[in-house]
Amino acid sequence: MKIKDIAKLAGVSTTTVSRVLNESKNVKESTRKKIKEIIEEQGYYPNMIAKNLSSNKNDTVGVIMPDIENVYFSKIVNNMVINAEKKGLNIILGCSDENFEIQKKYIELFIKQRVKGIIIAVTKNSYNKTEFFEKISKKIPIIFIDRKIDSDMPTICFENTDTTIRAIENLIHKGNKKIAFLSGDLSISTAEERLEAYKKALKNNHIKYDVKLVFYGDFSMESGYVLAKEVFKTDATAVYISNNLMILGFLKALKELGKNENDYNISTFEYNDIVNFINKDIYSYHIPFDELTNKSLDLLEKIINKEKYNKFLKIKPIKKHWKI
Amino acid sequence: MKIKDIAKLAGVSTTTVSRVLNESKNVKESTRKKIKEIIEEQGYYPNMIAKNLSSNKNDTVGVIMPDIENVYFSKIVNNMVINAEKKGLNIILGCSDENFEIQKKYIELFIKQRVKGIIIAVTKNSYNKTEFFEKISKKIPIIFIDRKIDSDMPTICFENTDTTIRAIENLIHKGNKKIAFLSGDLSISTAEERLEAYKKALKNNHIKYDVKLVFYGDFSMESGYVLAKEVFKTDATAVYISNNLMILGFLKALKELGKNENDYNISTFEYNDIVNFINKDIYSYHIPFDELTNKSLDLLEKIINKEKYNKFLKIKPIKKHWKI
């Protein structure tokens, strides 16, 4: 069933059917009604592939995430899909699994699909791939979310620096002098910013930075678990853990070794129902995923319409259950 | 940049360029090489929209989930995306949020997009909408996963009945006579099957079914929390909880009311790292999400190629850390 068939049944031209399909004004009410009835009767759904080709438009946005099972990113995906639906956009989803080559494949696929634009949380080791991404951005609008790269291409991130500084200072105000830090992979901007913020917070408060208190992991539960055991060997009384998965690993180690839940003041970036359920005393932030996704879709629209826009948008997390 | 431009630059016809693009054999090696070089130089990516239209093919599969933030479904999405990638398929994702109307919108959208097929975990209240789905299936191949409907349309589910019976019997073998049951919304097949299996297991073991021990929730953490308090009023010594979110709510109530983690023998359907971390004594199953998604994509292929296939595939969960 195609537009031609409907036209034949209605005794009109395909042009007129097309007008009805696209809610154009210039159609006599009676013919509109007749055509609508026939469409309904026949259960006809216009072919968007053809429509997109001829109108040179596309309502599909490509989204690439490094790890969908991590609830941090599944929240992004969920909010993205919901906000897209409200704006009449569709999401085609890629999962890079932190693998640059897979990420590249998805980007190329999305270019071939002529999607409206690409919204991406890049894999580790993407930070310095400026040339690659700038080449891509000449082909297609691309927006970086959550994780930035070394370039002034359009980016929407959560504010990491001040957020982390305040979290560390909160630990200091609680009386902690020895604060351990569990880092993610430093080739990811969020991990790197949080570590830098930690250093800054210590400096601001005249606490000497101690390399022995900083532990390098990879944002996984396993690495949180492994590093926890290293933390236990130190005289740290508090610990900042760079993401929610590492926290789970840390808490698991605490529990296994019979430590008390409150042996350490713990702080992290993202408030998470489940983590907080396990230990309600963790200092964290409510992360506005809805705002992130909504603004990234709006930004895409602005770029496409060549409206003015800010190249770099920061979204402020909100303190959860604590204040300094 | 389009195929015509490449053809012009190479001094050949668009047909020949198309042949090179599609790795057709019948092209002289030297012209193939030349064309490939030009494509590379120009950074040309063929327009798949046009390709799909003219070849009447589409490598995109529409996937609709009821709730992506629930890790059970984000695991399905993740495995689907990864398996699709291996098969050269792309996933366009819809989230129905357990809302039938939104689900319908996505189905219609996917029909318009002329996707290869739709793979769907239906919303609650879909079970009896047989007529609606059968009408859809005349338009487009549709496969039901995880949750089934009242029809013999292609379906791939996890085995719920025997799985739940064995879990209940395990609780019985542990010496429990009073086993509470927290149910999900009974308009969802998985919830309904698990409740029926509970009844069957009791009957098999000559334990009287007691309506006071069955509690009706909606698969959410909140309902697990609320119902837990009802369970505490009974003399139940064990509880089967129908999904992982309700378990979290149950455990939260346990903790808040100062109950001991082991006051109840707890069993559930899906093994989950996080839940198990909170309470490692929960009896559950490893759920083969990889197999589910892989087989559903294979099934789609079979349906399209009109090969023989089983209308109803059951995938067996595997006992985790326990045996009767």
Place this chain on the structure above:
DNA sequence: CTGAAAGCGCTTACAG
């Protein structure tokens, strides 16, 4: 208010 015709960027028999 309506329609004929060209065009979107590809593929694909068909002919050579």
Place this chain on the structure above:
DNA sequence: CTGAAAGCGCTTACAG
């Protein structure tokens, strides 16, 4: 091994 031409199912100036 190569190309001219028709076709995929729509949209869209243009003319009336």
